[in-house]
Structure formats: structure tokens, C-alpha cells
Amino acid sequence: ADLADRLAEATSFYLATASADGQPYIQHRGGPKGFLKVLDSRTLAFADFSGNRQYITQGNLSENPRAYIFLMDYAHRRRVKIWGTARVVEDDAALTESLMPGGYRARPEQVILFTIEAWDTNCPQHIPQKFDAADVAEAIVVRDTRIAELEAELARLKGEPRPAV
Numbered sequence: 001a002d003l004a005d006r007l008a009e010a011t012s013f014y015l016a017t018a019s020a021d022g023q024p025y026i027q028h029r030g031g032p033k034g035f036l037k038v039l040d041s042r043t044l045a046f047a048d049f050s051g052n053r054q055y056i057t058q059g060n061l062s063e064n065p066r067a068y069i070f071l072m073d074y075a076h077r078r079r080v081k082i083w084g085t086a087r088v089v090e091d092d093a094a095l096t097e098s099l100m101p102g103g104y105r106a107r108p109e110q111v112i113l114f115t116i117e118a119w120d121t122n123c124p125q126h127i128p129q130k131f132d133a134a135d136v137a138e139a140i141v142v143r144d145t146r147i148a149e150l151e152a153e154l155a156r157l158k159g160e161p162r163p164a165v
Helices: 002-009 056-063 093-099 133-158
Strands: 012-018 024-030 037-040 043-049 066-073 078-089 108-121
Touching: 002 037, 002 066, 002 078, 012 056, 024 043, 024 056, 043 093, 056 078, 056 108, 093 108
Parallel strands: none
Antiparallel strands: 012 024, 012 066, 037 043, 043 108, 066 078, 078 108
16 A cells, blocks of 8 residues: 555656666656556556657567666655566557546557566665655745735734735
8 A cells, every 4th residue: 555655646767677688778757646557466557658769668578577666756755666577568549548647648659567576665864855846836836825815914904005916
């Protein structure tokens, strides 16, 4: 349940694969919260959106199913590591549609199914705390709205005209 909750909040992660001869590759995947779906206690899935058109991950998975997902949550100073296997699913419109985040304007090319073998978390000791720009912008709007309300209340109590917002 804890892992599922963290995955539901993720807006990005890194997917690591390796070629048959062991050449590692890591690729960023991103989308709106919830784009990485928990299908059951051992299976994750996501619609793989159109990107740089290199298809290295897809090529690696065609010859070596071993994969690794690394999620970094800077705001809460925590990370999750997930080991397992992955496979690419192409031409399954129903599965792709079920994994597409509502209203997201990306073009899905395929689906990646990830079977969890193990997962772990790390301590926050050396993780810098950072925040998403959208979260900061929202907090500023809330703060500015509250300041305007307090200034208006103060002006009313002093019998002054209401300050311009």
C-alpha cells in the first residue's frame, strides 16, 4: 500500500535497462500524477509516450528483460528503487487507452509492463529538498490571496478604503 501510494503521486521516474551484453541505459519517463499505474501487487504499467525516437529501451528489453525503476521524490526527500523485468506491449489499443491519463495530450506509442521482483527505499540523508514549479506557484497564489484578505480586513477594521489587489 505504501509503494502504491508513492507511485500514484509520481510525475516522473527513471527506467534503467541493459542490452544483452550488459551495456546499461537509463531513460527519464514523465507524465501527470498517476501515469505509472499499479495493476496488481507485482505489476506496474504505463503508456510509453512518444519521445526522442531512439528506442534504446525498447531494443534493450527485446533482448534482456531485466529492468529497474528509480523514483525520486525531492519534495519529501525520499526515493524508491524497484527491481524486476519489463516487456513492451505494442498494438493493444484497449490496454493503451486504459493507461492513458485523462486529458493528457501526449501520444502513446506502446505500453511497458513491469513485473516487480523487489523494492526498497532509502534514507533521506543526502537528498536535497526541491519542489515542482507548479506546486510553488500554487503556494504563492494561496499566500497572496491570504495576504490580500488580511489587508482588506485590516483596512476595514481601521475604517480605511480597501487596498487595490
